[in-house]
Amino acid sequence: MPRIVFGKNQNVRTSTFYRPxxxxxxxxxALLQSNGFKCPTICLGSRVATVNIETATVYLEDGTRLKADLLIGADGERSVVKAAFSDPETLRMAPYRIFRAIIPTEELLSNDKSKALLTLTKGSFAMFPHGDRTLSWFEGRDGLLQDLDLGYLLRPGDxxxxxxxxxxxxxxxxERFRDxxxxxxxxxxxxxxxxxxxxYFNKPLLHLFKGKAVLIGDAAHSMFPTTGQGGSQSMEDAGALGSILxxxxxxxxxxxxxxxxxxxxxxxxxxxxxxxxxxxxxxxGWVRRRPEHFIQRTGVRSGEDHLELLYK
Ligand SMILES: Cc1cc2nc3c(=O)[nH]c(=O)nc-3n(C[C@H](O)[C@H](O)[C@H](O)COP(=O)(O)OP(=O)(O)OC[C@H]3O[C@@H](n4cnc5c(N)ncnc54)[C@H](O)[C@@H]3O)c2cc1C
Incomplete structure (x- = not known):
């Protein structure tokens, strides 16, 4: 079974975080007050029913109306803001699912074999591809947690x-990972x-902004989690938007x-x-066997190129 380890002894630096x-x-x-700007208010449990992207107005389900200069749609892959762009909807369910589980590291330290496995992910992460499944193994909370991400292609009967x-x-x-x-x-x-x-994933959108609205995060680019880029790209969006505005x-x-x-x-x-x-x-392999694939339009020809593209 091949093992791929990233982060250590390479020019590529990856960081993993426990989501909470x-x-x-x-x-x-977000709540830090800086440069004299007003501190933002977080309104939990306020479901957006609809938006007007020409006037940057949000209508909440409880009837509240909120108006601003710009509407930033960071409302995920089923974005209400994206829907208001009226571009063709390309969101599809992938023939692929992911089991996720977290194990406290201390539970693996009492056994020599599992302890040995931990050395593969210390300060990094590892992937174990095998047939139509891949185990991606990350460290969380500075090594206190082990985060397992088990991707599997759907089979007939699933x-x-x-x-x-x-x-x-x-x-x-x-059962699915027993071999x-x-x-x-x-x-x-x-x-x-x-x-x-x-x-779920969609094809790149026709527009990232329209009228007085802009999309970021999964609203702008829902993708496969295989390269761990959904959240990473969302943060790049936020950084770019913060700087440009x-x-x-x-x-x-x-x-x-x-x-x-x-x-x-x-x-x-x-x-x-x-x-x-x-x-x-x-x-x-994709470059050799798939002349029609998007990878041909990029400079990516190897795993190293791919990492360079993501983390440079
Ligand atoms: C199994 C799995 C593993 C993943 N692993 C990684 C990884 O390792 N690294 C990585 O970078 N990314 C990973 N991702 C992707 C990552 O989770 C997403 O890209 C990221 O959460 C997108 O953030 P977002 O804020 O754009 O959208 P979301 O996280 O979907 O947040 C959208 C928010 O908008 C709110 N919302 C939606 N509609 C409304 C409405 N009408 N009114 C009010 N609120 C609304 C939702 O409640 C939610 O809080 C993974 C995804 C999955 C499924």
Whole structure:
């Protein structure tokens, strides 16, 4: 079974975070008052019913109306803001799903074999591709947690939807990955609750901005999680938007700034999105065997090129 380890002894630096920790830190930063700007208000439980992208107006389900200079649609792959663009909807369910589970590291330290496996992911992450499945193994919370991400292609007879019951999802995972290395299977047995995620993706959108609205995150580019880029690209979007919208002389400069944002992000996110289903290390095969694939339009010819594109 091939093993691919990233991050160590390479020019490429990857960081992995436990999702709740990342959310909390992003929230802390968002609420920091800086440069005299008004501190934002977070309105939880406020479901958006519809939006008007020409006037940057949001209508909440409770009847509240909110108006601004710009509407930033960061509302995920089923974005209400994206729907208001009225471009063709290309969101599709992938023939691929992912089991996810977290194991406290200390549960793996008492056994020499699982302890040895931990050395592969320390300060990095590893991928174990095998047939139509791949185990991606990450460290979380500075090494206190082990985050397992088990991707599998759907087979004839699989249920059309992911298993919602965590115990049954665990049984399904153990069955589907039972031919992995015995040391890995022993680790999988240590899981408690397992989630079974459906995966959705869309083709690059025609527009990232329209009227007084701009899309970022999954609303702008839903993709396969294979290269771990959905959230990463969302943060690149936010960084680019923050920088492009800073020092705005007046709201009349917004259209030009949005045009710059679109120019900067459209090609980058489309490339990452179209390569997002590739397992690192299989790029050369795709270049050789798939003359019609998007990879031919990029300079990516190997796993190293792919990592360079993502993390340079
Ligand atoms: C199994 C799996 C593994 C993944 N692994 C990785 C990884 O390793 N690395 C990585 O970078 N990415 C990964 N991703 C992708 C990552 O989770 C997404 O790209 C990221 O969450 C997108 O963030 P977002 O804020 O754009 O959208 P979301 O996280 O979907 O957030 C959208 C928010 O908008 C809210 N919302 C939606 N509609 C409305 C409405 N009408 N009114 C009010 N609120 C609304 C939602 O409640 C939600 O809070 C993974 C995804 C999956 C499924």
């Amino acid at each position: 920790d990342l959310h909390n830190e992003l929230k802390r930063i 249920e059309p939807r992911g298993e919602r019951d965590p115990s049954r999802a665990r049984e399904k995972m153990l 992995f290395h015995p040391d890995i299977v022993d680790v999988l047995r240590k899981t408690d609750m397992v989630a079974d995620y459906e995966v 800073s020092h705005l002389p007046s709201s009349s400069s917004l259209p030009e700034r949005l045009r710059i944002f679109g120019k900067l992000r459209k090609e980058r996110t489309a490339t990452v999105q179209m390569l997002s289903g590739l397992i690192f290390g299989q790029e050369e």
